[in-house]
Amino acid sequence: MTGRLLGSGRSADVYEIDEAWVLRRERGDWGDAAAKGALMTYVREHGYPVPRVRPSGSRTDLVMERLSGPTMLAALLAGGMGAEEGGALLASLLRRLHAVPGRNPADPGSRVLHLDLHPDNVILTPDGPRVIDWSNAEDGPPGLDWAMSAVILAQVAVDGMPSARELLAALLADPGELTEEGLAEALRRRAVNPTMSRREIELLGEAGELIRGFVC
Secondary structure, eight states: OOEEEEEOOEEEEEEEEESSEEEEEEEEOOOHHHHHHHHHHHHHHHTTTOOOOEEOSSSEEEEEEOOOOBBBHHHHHHTSOOOOOOHHHHHHHHHHHHHOSSOOOOTTOOOOOSOOOGGGGGEEETTTTEEEOOOOOEEEEEHHHHHHHHHHHHHHHHHHHHHHHHHHHHHSOOOTTTOOHHHHHHHHHHOTTTTTOHHHHHHHHHHHHHHHHHHO
């Protein structure tokens, strides 16, 4: 049995268990919850800020620590955080993640990639930010992770949200390992993402050009 519904995203719903734990239930075939839990445990053991997890015995259910605090997106919209600060925080979280050793010893350049790191997937807890929603995570080159975050922000920016452009500028103030190859792959993946609307897909070309304008 699950408790009350706390929130819904594009691919999952989050339910209350008690004051300390929540259950994230995937809708459809979005991967193995146990594998996601193992990945979150791995990066947490290396000091990365993610919720604690515990086994659920289910392929679709992930039991996670219940966090308190607004999402970064909510804080940005409410004026509790500025766009420059938000973009810098996203950049810092990407750098911290890519400092974690990769899980494949045969590929020393590979790192754990979140591939969906944007303001609605960062919870601003009293103890600092926590990164949630590891549904898209995989191992690979860090440049792809930078590109994916940039594309997500750029899509919103070209759709008319001024603060998203400021966020993107702050994220790319020091673009780290962002590469043209990573950007091209991020745009390709977003174009075939089944959760994207037609409007969001139409914005990808302009989003890519906006990003190139910041880093070229």
